[in-house]
Structures are given as structure tokens and as C-alpha cells.
Amino acid sequence: MDRDECRARLERARQAWEEKLKQALEKMPERKEFKLDSGIELERLYDPFSLGEHDYLERLGYPGEYPFTRGIQPTMYRGRLWTMRQYAGFGTAEETNERFRYLLKQGQTGLSVAFDLPTQIGYDSDHPLARGEVGRVGVAIDSLEDMEILLREIPLDRVSTSMTINSPAAVLLAMYLAVAEKQGVPPEKLNGTIQNDILKEYVARGTYIFPPRESMRLVVDIFEFAGKHVPQWNTISISGYHIREAGSTAVQEVAFTLSNAIAYVEAALQAGLEVDQFGPRLSFFFNAHLNFFEEIAKFRAARRIWARLMKERFGAKNPRSMMLRFHTQTAGCTLTAQQPDVNVVRVAFQALSAVLGGTQSLHTNSRDEALALPSEHAALLALRTQQVIGYEIGVTDTVDPLGGSYFLEALTDRMEQEILAYIQRIDQMGGAVAAIEQGYMQQEIQESAYRYQKEIESGERVVIGVNRFTEAGEQPVELLKVDPAVGERQINRLKEVRRRRDQRRVAETLQQLRKAAQSSDNLMPYILEAVKAYATMGEICGVLREVFGEYRPQVAV
Amino acid sequence: MPIRVLVGKVGLDGHDRGAKVVAQALRDAGMEVIYTGLRQTPEQIVEIALQEDVQVVGLSILSGAHMQLLPPVVELLRQRGAGDILVLAGGVIPKDDIPYLKEAGIAEVFTPGTSTQEVVSFIRRHFPENNN
Numbered sequence: 001m002d003r004d005e006c007r008a009r010l011e012r013a014r015q016a017w018e019e020k021l022k023q024a025l026e027k028m029p030e031r032k033e034f035k036l037d038s039g040i041e042l043e044r045l046y047d048p049f050s051l052g053e054h055d056y057l058e059r060l061g062y063p064g065e066y067p068f069t070r071g072i073q074p075t076m077y078r079g080r081l082w083t084m085r086q087y088a089g090f091g092t093a094e095e096t097n098e099r100f101r102y103l104l105k106q107g108q109t110g111l112s113v114a115f116d117l118p119t120q121i122g123y124d125s126d127h128p129l130a131r132g133e134v135g136r137v138g139v140a141i142d143s144l145e146d147m148e149i150l151l152r153e154i155p156l157d158r159v160s161t162s163m164t165i166n167s168p169a170a171v172l173l174a175m176y177l178a179v180a181e182k183q184g185v186p187p188e189k190l191n192g193t194i195q196n197d198i199l200k201e202y203v204a205r206g207t208y209i210f211p212p213r214e215s216m217r218l219v220v221d222i223f224e225f226a227g228k229h230v231p232q233w234n235t236i237s238i239s240g241y242h243i244r245e246a247g248s249t250a251v252q253e254v255a256f257t258l259s260n261a262i263a264y265v266e267a268a269l270q271a272g273l274e275v276d277q278f279g280p281r282l283s284f285f286f287n288a289h290l291n292f293f294e295e296i297a298k299f300r301a302a303r304r305i306w307a308r309l310m311k312e313r314f315g316a317k318n319p320r321s322m323m324l325r326f327h328t329q330t331a332g333c334t335l336t337a338q339q340p341d342v343n344v345v346r347v348a349f350q351a352l353s354a355v356l357g358g359t360q361s362l363h364t365n366s367r368d369e370a371l372a373l374p375s376e377h378a379a380l381l382a383l384r385t386q387q388v389i390g391y392e393i394g395v396t397d398t399v400d401p402l403g404g405s406y407f408l409e410a411l412t413d414r415m416e417q418e419i420l421a422y423i424q425r426i427d428q429m430g431g432a433v434a435a436i437e438q439g440y441m442q443q444e445i446q447e448s449a450y451r452y453q454k455e456i457e458s459g460e461r462v463v464i465g466v467n468r469f470t471e472a473g474e475q476p477v478e479l480l481k482v483d484p485a486v487g488e489r490q491i492n493r494l495k496e497v498r499r500r501r502d503q504r505r506v507a508e509t510l511q512q513l514r515k516a517a518q519s520s521d522n523l524m525p526y527i528l529e530a531v532k533a534y535a536t537m538g539e540i541c542g543v544l545r546e547v548f549g550e551y552r553p554q555v556a557v
Numbered sequence: 558m559p560i561r562v563l564v565g566k567v568g569l570d571g572h573d574r575g576a577k578v579v580a581q582a583l584r585d586a587g588m589e590v591i592y593t594g595l596r597q598t599p600e601q602i603v604e605i606a607l608q609e610d611v612q613v614v615g616l617s618i619l620s621g622a623h624m625q626l627l628p629p630v631v632e633l634l635r636q637r638g639a640g641d642i643l644v645l646a647g648g649v650i651p652k653d654d655i656p657y658l659k660e661a662g663i664a665e666v667f668t669p670g671t672s673t674q675e676v677v678s679f680i681r682r683h684f685p686e687n688n689n
Contacts, residue, residue, distance in 0.1 A: 117569035117620055121596075129598065132625025133569050206571015206595050246574050333574070337669040370669040372651045373621060446577055453578045457672045466670045479651055482621065553594055 010048060036294045037452070038251035040414055046406035054409070059304070063399045065319075067307035069300050069412065070400040071358040072323040077396035083361035084386045085162060085327065086379060089114030089138040091486045092493075093149035096139040099376070100154060108383060110361060111154070112162040114138030115172070120207040122168045122541025125490045134487035137373065138164075142494045143536045147175040148182065156180045160191035162237070162327070162361075167209040169196035170218055171540050174528040177230065193234035193283055193327075196222060199260040199432055200239050202553070203441045204246035209541060212433050214548035218523065219264060220271045223278040225524035234283040236264060237327060243441075244287035245333045247449020250298045251415060253287060255422030256432075256441050258305060262423070263432040265314055275314045279321025288350040288357075289331040295350070296402060297411035299326070299357025305416055305423075328354035329363040335370045339465035340477055343367035348385050355389055356402055362386055372479040439554060494536065501534040509533045510543050517547040560680060560687045562613040565593040565602045567627065570620035575647060579615060582673030588680070599629035607639060612687075613680055619648040624657065631662035643683050647671070 021044075034042040043050065061067055064074035073079060086108055089096045100111055115138040118130035124142050125134045134140050141147055151161075156179070165172045173194050180190055198215040201208040208215070219236065226235045240248075240257035248256065261282065268278050286302070288295050306324035310316040330350035335343045344367045351364045364382040366374035374382070390396055402408050429435045436442070455461035462468045509530040516526045530540050564580040566573055573595060584590045591609050593602065606614050614634075616627060623646065631644050646658060647667040655666045665679055 121569055129569065129596070132622030133620055136621040137570065201571070204571075206573065207569075245572075247578075335669075370649060372649065446581075449574050450578055450581050453582070453673060457674060463670075479653075484624075 014047065014049065036250070036291060037289075037448075038249040038294070038415070038418060040251075040294075040411075040418065043410075046410050048406065050406050050410040051413075059409070059413070060403060066311070066322060067304040068323055069304045070403050072303070072325060072360075074399075076358060076399040077355070077390070078399065081390045081396060082355065082359050083110040083160065084108050084383060084390070085110040085112045085361045085363055086383055087112040087114050087164065087329070087363050088374075088379065089116075090373060090480070090482055091135040091139065092490055093139055093141070093146045095135075095486075097150050097152050097154070100150075102376075103379075103383070104154070104159065106380065106383060107387065110160045110162065112363065113150070113164065115163070115165055116140045117207070119537060120165060120167070122171075122209050122537055122545070124536050124538030125487065125494055127538055130487075132487075134490050136482055140486075140490045141172065141175070141537060142490065143497045143534050144175050144178055144531050145493070145497050145534065146490075147172075147179050151176075151179050151183075156183055157185045157189045160193075162193040162195075164195050166195050166198050166201050166205070166207055167215065167218075168537060168541055169194040170222055170524055170527050171531065171537055173222065173226070173230075173233075174524065174531040177528060178532050187230045188232065190230055191232050193237050194222070195239060195285070196236040197239045197260065197285075199263060199436060200242055200257070202436050202551070203243060203256065203260075204248075204445060205239075205242040208551045208553075210544065210548040211551045212437065214544075215551075216263075216267045216433070220268050220273070221522045221524050223264075223268050223281070224271070224273060224522055227273070227277050227281065231281075233281065234325075235278065235281045237283050237285045238264065239285040241285050241287045241329055243445060244289060244331065246445050247333075247452055248445045249448050250289065250291070250294050251418045251422065252441075252444055252448060254298055254302045254305070254415075255419045255426070256445075257284065257286070258302070258309065258419070259423050259426040259432040259435065261306070262309065262313075262427075265310075266431070269314070275310070275316045276318040276321050279310060279314075279316050280318060280323075282321075283360075284324055284326035286326050286328050286354075286359075287331050288328050288354040288359075290334050290346065290350065292349060292353050293408060293411060294415075295353040296357045297408055297415050299328075299354070299359065300408075300412045301416040301419060302326070303358070304412070305419060325360045327361040327363070328357075328359040330354070330365045332365050332369055335365060335367070336463060336465050337370040339471060340367045340371060342464055343370070344381060344385065347382060348389070351386055352389055352395065355395060356400075358400065368477050368479060371477060373482070375478055375480040377478065497534055498536070505533040506530070506535045506539070510535055510539060513540065514543050514547060517544055558687050560588045560613060560684050561609065561611040562588050562590050562615060562680065563593065563602070563606050563609060563611040564590055564615045564617065565597050565605070566595045566618070567597055567599060567602060567616050567630070568618045568620040568622045569596055570618065571595055572619040572648075573617070575619075576615075576617035579617070579647065579673055579676055583615075583677060583680070586677040586681075588677075599626060599633055602630050603633040603637060603639075606634065606642060607637060611642065612684060613643045613645065615645045615647065615676075617647050618650070621649070623648065623650050624654060627658055627663055628661035635662075643680070645676070645679070647676075 063071040240253035244253040307322040366378035513526040
């Protein structure tokens, strides 16, 4: 049978089916209109007609090959599973170190450090604004000594460590390098990631310190320094996660993230770096939300767009610069305080979408996160969820098992179009930094968040346990309690460190850092020296605050 | 006269989705809403509340520092002779902590899953004379 005949038969079959469909719809009308959060309306059915003139090599290609739609490695999870990386950290460095060693013993394959808010905003634990926050949402790091304790007995040449740190990323990276040096591990053997994505802090996450321009300089300084000295290190994790948590749609999540990525690439090029020098070390971080197929299509579309951007717009030659490597976390904002056990199921589906979307590493949320910080038991169950996906249900046995699905491919194409339209709009505004300064991304996210909430309240969007299938009474859950004396213990150690160290060396290194900040020197070597002298986070960021000033957002609701 | 509400973020966390959604819902319900932005100290919240002459202060916090940062707001308002301002809180706040916060003068604590309409009704019930 030749192609035309095949096509004609298919068309006849489709028409016949549509005839029958009419009767079926008369008997049983459909439940509602079906659309995605991004507003994309869904067809009743996807079939070969949905894909149009589908050029396999142009749109999909083979895994490990441009445009990487089907994944960035040729064997994907047949070779190695994703890195199971649970974000953890609380209290003092001792407690977090203990949790890390426990997680590694349980089969976790990478570390992910959560820092407390004072650390993330560059304040020492005894700063007035740190009141009540020390060791709360993560571990408190005031000086190199805390970092030494945090990483005690952890083989830095064998684990990869991800650090969720942005504005003071340079300081934490410097501390990590200093600890590695003490452990005798050479910097070229270190594996890990710093988040270092300041733009999304202004948009969605909120732990900014300095104004955008100065912050971008720090980002580029890290690219340059790490490129030379810590070549395996992921110098940035450009994050859509928090944009989505703040309420964006899936399309906005990827569009804003890639727009931010474009801004980083442009800043680095402007500073004289080569695209293939830093491109391979850029990494990404996305959210795995509730709509299963929308999420899978999102990951695949993001990979294709990034590959094309890097190749066509920035002239990358190295395929590694074109590969969008990403970490995924399940959507914390979808977890409910009501019937918290149900969250285990939500997380499992979200995690599965990340795996089917080809993630490189994954954090699964704990079921108790709408109630408190995760308890050890809940965090372990979350890790076990990943292990079930990886080892028991067979979804890792073949590469991109959903590739070629009419629906998924059509959806991937459609999301790509929508994302590109947003990126173009932001380009026209003068790029991500300008769009952020004008409050454009913030406003878009806020509107989506409000719409989402109204849909829940009208019942149009079902949330089990909240607006449907509710239960009176509550399930008892054991929650993590952070010891309220943590702050005091941390402050005592900080005072002790300040007393013991060589004060002259601290003053000198800080003075040199100040001078460097006023010049256009790369700041990393100066920060490294200050860190090694046991200058504290607050002192180092204090110097930079003096020189750079602080960011004051325009508040509009 | 519309009810005047200050929506404030105390503590250092940047989770302002809830604060902004509530602010917008209160405004849609006809109230006058001022939003402080992130990282306010209890002292700053009280200063703005007095300056803006609000009847309600809604505090959002998801960092876990609520036990340290919420009671001082009520305390400072009382010291400044503004103990009649209704102080509400919202965020990830464990149930076990709520009795302490209420005893400290927080009128109500809204946890995840609360509808914005519950917040609107709660405020309206307190100010029947402002009919909006």
C-alpha cells in the first residue's frame, strides 16, 4: 500500500469515527472543557493528523543528539539513574551533617544543602534581622568553621553537592573550595552546583541583596573563576522552580527561566567569555507540577528551545553547551495541609513526570510540607518514592518511552510556540533584566497565581481534601521541631570564631576585597582569601553591601 | 468607609504568593489594602500600620520564625496605643503553635488551604459598621 492510499484510508476512518462520536456525545456529553493551566485547549483526541508535517530529525532527533528533545544522553536511565538529591538542612552544621550522612547511607546519591535565611541574605546569626530565623529553613553558615563541620567525613571527591545559594553564592563556593583544600581534594575533582541565579530572586524567591547590575557581575565572576579552576562545577542553576511556586503557569515558568538564561549568557559574552567556555556548565532547575503530560511536554520543549538558542542565537559549537541539563523538584505549592497522606500520591505522579521528561536529578517533597519543615520519616518516604520509580516500575528501561505519542509530541510543539512568544516579548522589552525592573514577570506571575486561587475557590479546579472529598477531623502527623536553642548555640560558636581568628588577616583580606569590588577585578580570589581568614558571611557581604548598595524593590500589588 | 488593611511580610522568607493573593482578594472585596513587601521587622510593620491608620494587620510568614516574630507586633501595637488593631496571621504555621499565638493576641491564624473568602468574612464580621 503506498503512502497516499494509507492517508486516504486514515481520513475515511477518522470521518467514520467522528460520525459515531456525534451519537456518543449526544448520549453522554463531556464533563467540561479541557484546557491546561497555560490556557492551551486540549483536543479530544490526538492522531497522526495532529502532528502536521512532522520532521522527526528536526523536532526530535535521537537521544544525546541535537536538539535533545528525547534526552541529553544516548542511553538515559539505562546507563545511570538520575541523581536522587533531597534538599535538606536545618539547625546547626552538626545536625545537618548528621542528616547528610544518614541520607547517603540510605542510598541517596548527591547532597543538596538548604541554608537558613540569614545565610542566604548575607547576615551573621547575631544580626538583628536574623531573630527567630537562625537554623530554621536550613543550616546556618557564618564562617568557614561551620562549613568544615557541615562537610565533616563526607568525601568531597565522590559526592556531588548542590547548594541553594544565590546572592552570596561566591562566598559559599569559596568556603566549599577551602574545605576541599583542607580535605586534600583538588578543585578539579569537585562536583556540584551552586544555584547562583539571582534574576529569579527578584522575580519570585526574594533572597536578593545587591542591585541587579552588581549581582550580574558576581555571577559572571563565578563563571570565569570556576571555568578555570573548578571545571566540573555547575556554576549556575537557572531556576523556574520558584517562578512556578510563586504561581506562574508551565509556559511562563520555562519562558521566564530561559529569558533569564539568555541574560546570563549575554552578560558573560559581554565580559569577554566564550560561549563554549561557560555554556557546558550552565544547568537548570524546574518544577514538576500536577498536570502530568503538560509537565513532560514542558521539559522536552525546554530542551529543544535551549539547544536551538545556544546553537543559532549564540553560535555555540560544543554540543554540551546546547544540552539543557536540569534538576527537578516536585511542586511544594500543590501539597495540602488537609489529608497530608494524599501528598505522597501527588509527589509520586509529579516525580514520574520529571523522570519521563528526562531529568538529571530529582528532589521529591515530603508529605508534611504544608504543615511544617519535613520530618526525617517523611523525607525518607519521599526518597523511597524515587527509588520505586527508578527500580520497580520499569519506566527507566527504555529511552524517552513516551516519545512519538501523538498527544505528547503535539503538546511539546504547542508549548514550544507559546514559550517562544513570551521570550520574544521579553526580548522586545530589552531582555530579562529590563523586564524584571519593569515588574513585568512579577505581574504576570501574580495574575496567574490569583487566577489559580479563584479557580480553587469556585471549585473549577479540584483539590482533593480542600474543596472536594473533604474530611472532618485531621490526621495526626508527627512534625519536625527545630530546637529553639539552635540560634543561641550558633551565635556562641560565631563569637568564639571571631575571638580566635587572626584579626589582622581578617581586616586585610576584607580591605582587599573592598578595593577589588571598587575595581573590575574578578572577586572570587578575594572572597576565597577572606573566607580562609575566617571572615564571616556578614562581614564579607557587609563589605559588598557598602560598595554595591542594596536592592530595594518597587512594591506593587 | 472601606476597611483599611495592611498586609505584611515579617521575617526573611520570600514566599509572597499567599500575601499577594490575599491582598488582591481583600481589595476585590472592597477593602483598602497596603502591602509592605518582603523582610519587614515587627517594628517596621507597626510603624506602617500607624502611619496608614489601618484597622487590620495581616501578617504572612512561612519561614518558621512565627513564634518569635508575630507576638512582638501585637505587643508593640499595644505599647503605641493601637491595641484595637485586628492582627491576623497566615502561612505554614503548625497547629500546635496556634494556641500560643492566639494567647499573644493574634486574632486568627489562617493555614494552607484557607479560602480567601474565609479571610474576607472574618474581617467583615469584626467591622460590621464598615459595610463592605
